[in-house]
Amino acid sequence: MPALTTSDTTLPTQIVDGIVEKAKTGSTIAALSSQEPMRFGDVTMVTFDDDLTAEFIEEGGAKSDDSAKPGSVVASPHKAVVNFRTSDEFLIADEEYQLGILDKFEEKCARALARGLDLGAYFRINPRTGNEITSWTNYLNATTNRVEITATSAADLDFEAGAGLVIGDGYAPTGVAFDPTYAWKLSTARYNDGRKKYPELGLGVDISSFEGVRASVSSTVSGKARDGDATDNKVRAIIGNYEQGIRWGVQRTFPFRMLEFGDPDNTGRDLAGHNEVLFRAEVIFAWHVFVDQFAVIEDKVA
Incomplete structure (x- = not known):
């Protein structure tokens, strides 16, 4: 007997949960940083640009002001949608076929959502079109900390240079995301002998760490937007403070639905x-x- 026969069906909860969980673990951002609970809508986060300092006060002495003041930033919501069409013979197929x-x-959707998180937060790219969403002003690739790979570059030294830029700005590099070609270059680096x-x-x-820093490859x-795409923005690695330098969360998940009527896409x-x-x-x-809090390692852009 078919597992699904009705219109606009909400699919089983375990499938929905699986999509969201696989999207988290499949993303380099999620692999290198922790998501946090967020209410729906713009979320204001309090920040301190400078550390507070203690002050010793002699008896009868006056307390002075600390120059460090709180500020705020906004985490904005971005909806990601995945659609998939198939023949309506699905409705009369047996349960084994439907579940297949x-x-x-589920597998394809999880991968699409995972890649969407990375592409949006790193490059403000719409995965479907490959175009930048120019109204988004907050994205990682806007950083001015950049290392250009040259013909004589050593991959590990470029990595160190990127880390140095982050450290020089007063932050600790906690993670690095590698393009597969750069991960290959590192893994095959050899001494003269x-x-x-x-x-x-x-x-x-499947690199999980490099030089004491957590790593992820994608x-x-x-x-x-997909493995094998010809698109190439020349970025080869992104190193930075993934633990505190990127704040992200899943604000809401919608029911995983099957639609039979209309033109929904x-x-x-x-x-x-x-x-x-x-x-x-x-x-x-x-x-x-x-x-x-991040640095980009990239090939020279023509």
Whole structure:
């Protein structure tokens, strides 16, 4: 008997939970920093640009003012939507087939949401079009801390240079996101006698730490909406204070739905008229990036 037969169906909770959880663990941002609970809408966060200092007061002495003052930033909400059309024969298929389709959609949807979080917060890119959303003014790639890779660059020394820029601004680098090509370059770096410098990195496919800093690898670092895309923004690594320099959370998740009627993805193709159904998942992320706490390592942009 088919598992799903009704219109506009809310799919099982465990599938919704799986999408959100896999989106978190599949993102370099989520791998390197912790999300935090956020209410819906713009979230104002109190900040201190300078540390407070203690003061010793002699008996009868006067207390003085500290120049450090609180400020605030706003984490703004951004909705991510994933749609998938398939034949409405899905509705009369057996349960095994239906669950197979749902499992595959869960996997693909989780990956799309994960990549969306990275692309939005790093580059203000709309993953579907590859275009920048110019109305978003807060995104990591706006940082002025940049290291340019040259023909004679050593990957590990460029990494150190990026870390130095972050440290020079008074912050501790806690994480680094690598593009796969840069992770490969590090993992295959050799001494003059042929020995690998970093044999613990294997082939660089799944690096979890480098030089004592947590690491994550994804092609989103070079601006790709999908693995294998020709898009390349020349960014090869992003190093910085992921623990405090990026504040993000999932404000809301919407029911994972199946739609049978209308044109919900604005393709000009009515679902019923073309014997199709559409699956949809929506998540509202929110984030704020303190761009001066990060450095970008990049190839020379022509």
